Amino acid sequence: MSAVAWIAVVSLSAWGWLLLGQGFFWRTDQRLPDRAEPARWPSVAVVVPARNEAAVLPESLPSLLAQDYPGEAEIVLVDDCSDDGTGELARSLSARCGGLPLSVVTPGEPEPGWTGKLWALRHGIALARRQKPEFLLLTDADIAHEPDSLRELVRAAAGPPSDGAEDGAGGFDLVSQMARLRVTSTWERLVVPAFVYFFGQLYPFRWVNRARSRTAAAAGGCVLLRADAAERARIPESIRQAVIDDVTLAGAVQRGGGRIWLGLADRVDSVRPYPGLPDLWRMVSRSAYAQLRHSPLLLAATVVGLLLVYVAPPATLVAGLMAGDSAAAWAGGVAWVVMAGTYMPMLGYYRQSLWLAPLLPFTAVLYLLMTVDSAVQHHRGRGAAWKGRTYARPEAAPEP
Structure with a gap:
């Protein structure tokens, strides 16, 4: 030949x-596990890191405030040094929409060795832990949730198996959904579905979801995490330098003995536009x-x-x-x-x-x-640049 x-x-x-x-x-059938409702709905703190998100908050934050959740739940929005009025807008939306209680905290610029998002999560989780929640929902500021999203996430993580299923019989310590990204412009149609396709090729969802799997991944826009699993894995301190924070977080939880699950979302959507190729x-x-x-x-x-x-x-x-x-x-x-x-x-x-x-x-x-x-860009010293911050050498923090 x-x-x-x-x-x-x-x-x-x-x-x-x-x-x-x-x-x-390549299959798209990994969706939230079908589990029965828990006998008691655990308490949840929703932590939202937000840096200059005034453009998307009017679409995303009301969907969190309106969550129909039977247990106790609150929202902590971390205003990460925004200069577009993100914090003030969040308070205004909360006053106008009602719903779940909202707290806004501003931690200041990140200390050396921290990426911005994880610095924001550190302060949001610290504030949330004062109420001793059983679960943390880490969700990005551009993510909109259907009214039953939180209920279904908690049911998948904490509910007893239905129909005698044994998969995840002990519950999950981390349940993450890949939010459905916006696909409107021509470039979004060409690039966005492929982004999720390539991600699944790198981290096959079936492998992530197997018991005792060595493949770990999560989707950072929507991560439900048991609070005690986060403490065991020292989240977020143990991953404070990670740029690919979602995959690194899942690996830390898995190494701490936690069971993780990842799938595609039906009730969670990103509202952030990417209209052009740049x-x-x-x-x-x-x-x-x-x-x-x-x-x-x-x-x-x-x-x-x-x-x-x-x-x-x-x-x-x-x-x-x-x-x-x-x-x-x-x-x-x-x-x-x-x-x-x-x-x-x-x-x-x-x-x-x-x-x-x-x-x-x-x-x-x-x-x-x-x-x-x-x-x-990395070798020019510009590293990972995002929202006005540059991380010249982003990598996972070393294990203690």
Whole structure:
């Protein structure tokens, strides 16, 4: 066979493994566990870190205030040095909407060694612990919740198994949902579903949700966490430098003996717009190199892997057709079909046209460029930049 044909065959083999051997990452059926209601609804403190979020709070905060939760619940919003009136707006919305009680705290600028979000969570959790809640709901300021969202999260974490199911019979210490991100603009349609698809490929939800699993991940926009599990794992102090804080948090809880669960959301949505490619580029590139542990070797491997897995199928198909190489065309075409097929469930979840599935190689190239740009910015000393703060060397804090 020709070199092009060999590349096509290797790519097809990779897709055969991804299809069947990577935890069926492409399926979208990991939703909140179906559990009975707990005999007693535990108390919950909702902690919301917020930095310059006045644009989205009118859509998100009222949904938290309006939670229909049978137990005790309160909201702590941490105004992380905003200069757009975030704290004042939160108080105004609380006074206007009523509902759950709201406290607003302003901790000041982060101390050295802390990322901004985790610094905010530190103070929000400390304030919440004065009331000794049994659960903490850590949710971002751009996340809107359906009225029964908190009830369903707690039921999934603390309720007894229904129908005699044994999975998670002892309950979960962390339940996290990947919020449904906004998909309105053309660039959002191209990039956002792929973001969740790639995340699931890195951290297959089925592997995360298995008992005694070694794969840990969470979605930072919506994390329900047992308070005692947070204390055992020293959250957030033990992860104070993490830029990819959700995955690092899940790993800390898991190492502390906690049981974790991650799935796609039906009642939780992000209202933050990413109308243009530059907005999405910043979202991805700020943490992409941190995901690779700031390793040039891992970056090089990622570049080769993405080209082989995502770009090679259409490239070898076209090259094979032009050169009359049937083996290259056949293997490349089949690999492209398998790739598109694995992407269709995610497009269906986001209610997007399935005709976007063959464009996944183009989107993968965009993510490849974003990752390379993330590495370039890191080596220029700009690190992970977000909302006016730059973390030159973001990484998980060392274990004590």
